[in-house]
Amino acid sequence: IMTHYELLGVQSDASLAEIQAAHRRLVIVWHPDKADEQTTESKEKFEAIQQAWEILRDSTRRAEYDRTLANDALKNESSGIAVSLELVLEDADVETHGDAEQWVWPCRCGGFFRVSVDLDESSTVVGCDSCSIFARAHLEEENE
Numbered sequence: 001i002m003t004h005y006e007l008l009g010v011q012s013d014a015s016l017a018e019i020q021a022a023h024r025r026l027v028i029v030w031h032p033d034k035a036d037e038q039t040t041e042s043k044e045k046f047e048a049i050q051q052a053w054e055i056l057r058d059s060t061r062r063a064e065y066d067r068t069l070a071n072d073a074l075k076n077e078s079s080g081i082a083v084s085l086e087l088v089l090e091d092a093d094v095e096t097h098g099d100a101e102q103w104v105w106p107c108r109c110g111g112f113f114r115v116s117v118d119l120d121e122s123s124t125v126v127g128c129d130s131c132s133i134f135a136r137a138h139l140e141e142e143n144e
Helices: 004-008 016-030 040-056 059-076
Strands: 083-088 093-097 100-106 112-116 123-127 134-138
Touching: 004 016, 004 040, 016 040, 040 059, 059 123, 100 134, 112 123, 112 134
Parallel strands: 083 134
Antiparallel strands: 093 100, 100 112, 123 134
16 A cells, blocks of 8 residues: 555655645646546546645644554554654653553654553654654663
């Protein structure tokens, strides 16, 4: 299955301007009024391009989409996600919300990377809760 980024031909860390330019380029080719032939394939392709644009142009929807991709990548152990940072356990704060504890690292945007303390993994890819940046959180303490 192709991601919205792959469909538009951009990297997962592409700027909004890059995404918009790719969208415009593809619309010229696949728009039903512009396509040489109006086939079911061209109509489906155009609809997929529009869906990708609708999600990736909205920062909240894009961050949610990116988190979904990261979770899917963890399940499949193949990642189309650009991991921008490496986080270590020693740099994390612990926050408690009700009965749940989370390791928390600040992001440069002002948001946070959050991972459940109960997660039974040595590392995981986690998205910022405010932007589309992803980091790999190493969840085992380093031996000195």
